[in-house]
Amino acid sequence: MPDTSNVPVARAGAEVAARLAALSGARVVVTGGGGLVGSRLVALLRAAGADVTVLDRMDAYPGTTRSLFGLERLGARVVVGDVCDRAVVRNLFAGADRVVHAAAYADVAACTRRPDIAFRANVQGTQVVLEETARAGAGRLVLASSAAVYGDGEDAARGPQEFREDQPLVPLSVYANSKLWGEHQTRLILGGSDTEYTVLRYFSVYGDPQVPKPGSHSWMVAWLSMQARVGRPMRLNGGGVQVRDLVHVEDVAAATALALVEEEAAGRTINVGTGVPTSVREVAELIAPHFPGSRCITTPRPEGDPLGGYAATARCRALLRWTPAIAVREGVERYVRWLAATPQAVPDWLTEQAA
Template identity: 65%
Template sequence: MNDSRLRELEGARVLVTGGGGLVGSRIVALLNANGAHASVLDRFDAYPHSVRGLFDVDVNAARVVFGDVREAATVRSLVQRADYVIHAAAYADVAACTRQPEVAFAANLQGTQTVLEETLGSPVKRLVFVSSASVYGNGGGDGVQEFTESQPLVPISVYANTKLWGEHQVRLMLGGSQSQQYSVVRYFSVYGDPQVPKPGSHSWMVPWLSMAAQLGMPMRLNGGGRQVRDMVHVDDIARATVLALVADGASGQTINVGSGRATSVREIAEVICRHYPDVELVNAPLPEGDPLGGYADTRRSRELLGWKPTVTLEVGIDRYVQWLKSNPDVVPDWMVPAPAPTV
């Protein structure tokens, strides 16, 4: 979808930390399509299954740097040549952050602090910090809830705690700057090809469920699939994030990036089942730190960004399943069940 406002970025230099991942690579592609020069800083280790070639980072980025956001000298050299920063780098797997909080703290706290320290006093005009709807936790109430940016935050996972700290730190360090602006975007549940699940994770239910069905395995519904998610296609997520760089009203604001629609995990599985009608649904326990969920209050994204999602869940899942059927080799080996022993 074309947006004339993004033409303001023509010729601009934009640093995208974490630009080698699913969302980051879509952001880089969108920047490139609008004439911006994107530099990527990434360790390229987020996926145990090699999908880098599917993200086209090397095609769309003006520069790709293999490095860590905790490396001050590397970050300094990049921000000194940037007009804007999108800080998307993070240890973003909820289950992995619970298992290895020290890794989450290093990447999400120390890394964010390094980016902020090096951004201060640089030529950067605005930094967009990528946060998460996980900061809402279960919202402190019962039932399906609408999450509003100004409500009290009650995170229930290590990952969510690190994102909330990042939000506070961005405000503390850039909120008083006369020359540099910031925006915080809270992503709800991102999905879309070429997303590939990670072992030991319970995030990213569209690829998890789709790949299980592709293999003829039962689709496992944690918590019986009663928890809800506000699903947003990665293409829409990327557009909202880039708009946060240029929208005047987004400066100094925290903005939900969601559809405003609550969909249960069971409903998501049922949409996938339309493509795999013979696959069984089975219930499983709810993992630790997995919120019951809610949906976004979208007033700020509409009013401040002039944004709303364009890809419906049904269309997005159809795209994902068609991509998966066309690329069966993307299913990680660890998901493939071992053959039964011969007698």
């Protein structure tokens, strides 16, 4: 059995764990399994008895941050490699029963700065994964997409909007556009094959051990918490009016695992969110009491930063037979407590900026 001591394993609950028992002995490949969601998913799959292989470049985070995910203690086979490397992907997918494609250049600002890298990782890499999944005859692929595909929704002037899976999509960034392309391509390649697929649109994922990246404007809970901890003002881009549906990483991992086994999810696109809108300013207000003397400042709204909205959750409840378990207040408090207990998680570049 894997050593899960000191590893952040998702609290899936007994009922969810019972359904995931269907994966016992299944061979599952998780691309991007070394990241925040991927490592939590691997923990769940291993707890269910699945034989898990991770394919990840392992370069999205520095080694000090990557070690916080605890992947090496979960008993999965870890292959350091690139989804664009067809030979590697073909070799790993041979005999796979299930595939989760979570590998991506997953940062809005970074994709805007380097669309060439975004194209290679999110478009070329996804094409390779889809073709090799079909070739291997895997039973199902779950594609990790993003709520970024909704952009500002149908009428941003109305205020916070509920985003429905069947509404028109108007991506505002390179990242969002690459994710939408991946959704379309998944349907085109796998729709007529023997491999089932499910597309999951993750809303704003947060939770320990998430660590922000320099130059990014994503991941508000981590960003604002760490700014307050090092004594910097919490930066509210555009005044913090943007709305996010904050969904805890443990819940995202549970939904992703269930998408591998739930029959009704085949061929469907499903939001993974709480259905509760929370403004960025409200996130700062939840964090502030934990850091006496903290303050907020207003900064310009970055390019490609959507006003946002919240998830329509009826399809998730019906098809995955599941709802998120961790409310925003609880999740933020858990993150702040984790940060207090793990001060080394604050990246050096952020500490240096504060100094």
